[in-house]
Amino acid sequence: MKTNDLILLGAGFAAGRLSNKMQAGPIGAVRKISKYTAKDMAEAEGINFSKDFYTLNSSEQVRLAELAKMQGYRKPKNAPGSLARMYFYHLQKLK
Secondary structure: HHHHHHHOOOOHHHHOOOOOOOOEEEEEOOOOOHHHHHHHHHHOOOOOOOOOOHHHHHHHHHHHHHHHHHOOOOOOOOOOOOHHHHHHHHHHOOO
Protein backbone atom coordinates (compact mmCIF):
# COMPACT_ATOMS: atom_id res chain seq x y z
CA MET A 1 0.00 0.00 0.00
CA LYS A 2 1.40 3.36 -0.98
CA THR A 3 1.56 6.34 1.36
CA ASN A 4 -0.75 8.41 -0.81
CA ASP A 5 -3.37 5.63 -0.58
CA LEU A 6 -3.66 5.96 3.18
CA ILE A 7 -5.85 8.18 5.27
CA LEU A 8 -4.95 9.32 8.73
CA LEU A 9 -7.56 10.34 11.23
CA GLY A 10 -7.20 13.26 13.63
CA ALA A 11 -4.92 13.98 16.50
CA GLY A 12 -5.40 10.49 17.91
CA PHE A 13 -3.29 8.99 15.14
CA ALA A 14 -0.40 11.35 15.79
CA ALA A 15 -0.62 10.61 19.50
CA GLY A 16 -0.68 6.86 18.84
CA ARG A 17 -4.09 6.44 20.47
CA LEU A 18 -5.97 4.81 17.63
CA SER A 19 -6.47 1.08 17.72
CA ASN A 20 -4.76 -1.09 15.12
CA LYS A 21 -8.09 -1.39 13.31
CA MET A 22 -8.40 2.38 12.93
CA GLN A 23 -4.89 3.58 12.11
CA ALA A 24 -5.10 3.65 8.34
CA GLY A 25 -6.94 2.20 5.44
CA PRO A 26 -7.39 2.62 1.72
CA ILE A 27 -9.18 5.76 0.60
CA GLY A 28 -12.92 5.34 0.84
CA ALA A 29 -12.68 2.59 3.47
CA VAL A 30 -13.16 4.53 6.69
CA ARG A 31 -13.19 2.28 9.71
CA LYS A 32 -14.96 3.02 12.95
CA ILE A 33 -13.13 4.35 15.97
CA SER A 34 -13.72 3.21 19.54
CA LYS A 35 -15.54 5.40 22.05
CA TYR A 36 -12.33 5.66 24.07
CA THR A 37 -10.39 6.87 21.05
CA ALA A 38 -13.13 9.40 20.30
CA LYS A 39 -12.99 10.73 23.87
CA ASP A 40 -9.18 10.97 23.70
CA MET A 41 -9.40 12.86 20.41
CA ALA A 42 -12.03 15.24 21.82
CA GLU A 43 -9.97 15.91 24.95
CA ALA A 44 -6.86 16.51 22.82
CA GLU A 45 -8.85 19.14 20.93
CA GLY A 46 -9.81 20.92 24.16
CA ILE A 47 -13.29 19.58 24.84
CA ASN A 48 -13.79 19.47 28.61
CA PHE A 49 -16.09 16.68 29.81
CA SER A 50 -16.17 17.90 33.41
CA LYS A 51 -18.34 20.88 32.37
CA ASP A 52 -21.82 21.08 30.89
CA PHE A 53 -22.49 20.60 27.17
CA TYR A 54 -23.87 24.14 26.88
CA THR A 55 -20.47 25.64 27.74
CA LEU A 56 -19.03 24.29 24.45
CA ASN A 57 -18.74 26.58 21.46
CA SER A 58 -20.35 25.66 18.15
CA SER A 59 -17.16 24.31 16.56
CA GLU A 60 -16.68 21.91 19.48
CA GLN A 61 -20.29 20.77 19.14
CA VAL A 62 -19.78 20.16 15.42
CA ARG A 63 -16.61 18.17 16.20
CA LEU A 64 -18.54 15.99 18.66
CA ALA A 65 -21.11 15.23 15.97
CA GLU A 66 -18.29 14.30 13.57
CA LEU A 67 -16.72 11.98 16.17
CA ALA A 68 -20.12 10.39 16.81
CA LYS A 69 -20.45 9.62 13.12
CA MET A 70 -16.88 8.27 13.00
CA GLN A 71 -17.73 5.88 15.83
CA GLY A 72 -21.09 4.92 14.35
CA TYR A 73 -22.98 6.22 17.38
CA ARG A 74 -26.74 6.53 16.99
CA LYS A 75 -28.80 8.46 19.48
CA PRO A 76 -32.06 6.92 20.68
CA LYS A 77 -35.12 7.82 18.62
CA ASN A 78 -36.76 9.47 21.61
CA ALA A 79 -33.61 11.37 22.65
CA PRO A 80 -34.35 14.86 23.95
CA GLY A 81 -31.41 16.52 22.21
CA SER A 82 -29.06 16.69 19.25
CA LEU A 83 -26.60 14.01 18.19
CA ALA A 84 -23.71 16.08 19.56
CA ARG A 85 -25.39 16.59 22.93
CA MET A 86 -26.33 12.92 23.39
CA TYR A 87 -22.82 11.84 22.35
CA PHE A 88 -21.24 14.32 24.77
CA TYR A 89 -23.18 12.79 27.66
CA HIS A 90 -22.36 9.29 26.37
CA LEU A 91 -18.62 10.05 26.41
CA GLN A 92 -18.89 11.90 29.71
CA LYS A 93 -19.90 8.62 31.40
CA LEU A 94 -16.68 6.87 30.31
CA LYS A 95 -13.81 6.61 32.75
